Amino acid sequence: MKFYGKSLSSPLMLGTAQYDSPAILSASVEAAQPGLVTVSLRRESAGLQAGQAFWSLVRDMGVPVLPNTAGCHGVREAVTTAQMAREVFDTDWVKLEVIGQGDLLQPDVFGLVEAARILTEDGFKVFPYTTEDLVVAERLLRAGCEVLMPWGAPIGSGRGLNNLFGLRALRAHFPEVPMVVDAGIGKPSHAVAAFELGYDAILINTAVAKAGDPVAMARAFRLACEVGQLAHLSDPIDERDMAVPSTPTLGRAMLDA
Amino acid sequence: MQIYVNDETRDITSDMLGVALDELGYGKTRIATAVDGTFVPASLRADHRLHEGARLEILAPMQGG
Numbered sequence: 116m117k118f119y120g121k122s123l124s125s126p127l128m129l130g131t132a133q134y135d136s137p138a139i140l141s142a143s144v145e146a147a148q149p150g151l152v153t154v155s156l157r158r159e160s161a162g163l164q165a166g167q168a169f170w171s172l173v174r175d176m177g178v179p180v181l182p183n184t185a186g187c188h189g190v191r192e193a194v195t196t197a198q199m200a201r202e203v204f205d206t207d208w209v210k211l212e213v214i215g216q217g218d219l220l221q222p223d224v225f226g227l228v229e230a231a232r233i234l235t236e237d238g239f240k241v242f243p244y245t246t247e248d249l250v251v252a253e254r255l256l257r258a259g260c261e262v263l264m265p266w267g268a269p270i271g272s273g274r275g276l277n278n279l280f281g282l283r284a285l286r287a288h289f290p291e292v293p294m295v296v297d298a299g300i301g302k303p304s305h306a307v308a309a310f311e312l313g314y315d316a317i318l319i320n321t322a323v324a325k326a327g328d329p330v331a332m333a334r335a336f337r338l339a340c341e342v343g344q345l346a347h348l349s350d351p352i353d354e355r356d357m358a359v360p361s362t363p364t365l366g367r368a369m370l371d372a
Numbered sequence: 373m374q375i376y377v378n379d380e381t382r383d384i385t386s387d388m389l390g391v392a393l394d395e396l397g398y399g400k401t402r403i404a405t406a407v408d409g410t411f412v413p414a415s416l417r418a419d420h421r422l423h424e425g426a427r428l429e430i431l432a433p434m435q436g437g
Contacts, residue, residue, distance in 0.1 A: 153436050155437075165434070166401075
């Protein structure tokens with residue numbers, strides 16, 4: 116699968132936040148072998164220069180970066196943050212977040228569409244963090260997005276795929292659009308489910324960073340992506356309500372008295 | 373002249389953004405700047421004039437999800 120004409124080495128997108136140390140982050144990235152890592156922007160102190168140290172760490176990973184506009188609650192703020200990220204990270208890819216509701220970190224889909232239009236017209240390759248709503252998806256595509264990133268569940272919740280019906284419908288409605296399940300994935304089984312639904316990639320962070328053993332969990336997610344993709348390509352059987360014998364009934368012995 | 377740098381009050385002698393960043397200790401670090409909420413690209417910093425009380429945001433790479 117290509118995203119804006121570019122193939123990634125893995126369908127796993129891994130966030131870089133919340134790790135207990137830079138060493139654990141690096142080891143987790145090595146174990147996950149992600150296709151890209153997500154990064155952000157924060158205020159820099161001239162004295163501490165923490166950002167420069169982090170940039171050095173990311174550069175050494177040798178993995179493409181996807182900057183985000185995390186924490187932005189308005190269109191103007193998100194657009195300005197994206198512009199600043201493009202310059203700092205030297206990429207026109209951006210994970211666009213416009214948050215509308217604080218408790219659930221739910222996207223403000225109206226602001227999202229508006230910001231997406233402004234940014235795509237300015238040459239950005241926008242990865243919009245959205246809901247599974249079909250109408251919003253249509254508006255985002257019309258605004259110039261060539262990728263959709265519906266949430267599985269609220270950010271950091273680890274609930275998995277909250278609305279299987281909605282995610283399945285979205286996938287079916289836009290079969291040619293590259294889609295990433297972003298947010299809410301907590302366990303490798305959730306990742307497998309996303310790929311079985313036909314999603315092209317997943318974006319995770321908390322599930323790895325806050326696991327008891329982040330490095331082992333990073334590896335588990337790498338394997339889950341492989342399992343899920345293979346399962347999807349193998350065309351799983353349809354569910355049905357009633358049992359069907361798997362052993363042939365023809366030639367069955369009649370042994371009852 | 374007094375401006376706000378990432379919400380902290382700072383005194384600077386030059387009113388040109390490019391020089392002010394050197395003065396503030398940012399030198400050639402990998403940062404992005406915005407003045408009064410508007411992005412100022414690196415290529416325009418040398419010619420961007422700051423005003424008294426300007427709000428300068430200086431952002432750098434950070435962990436993100």
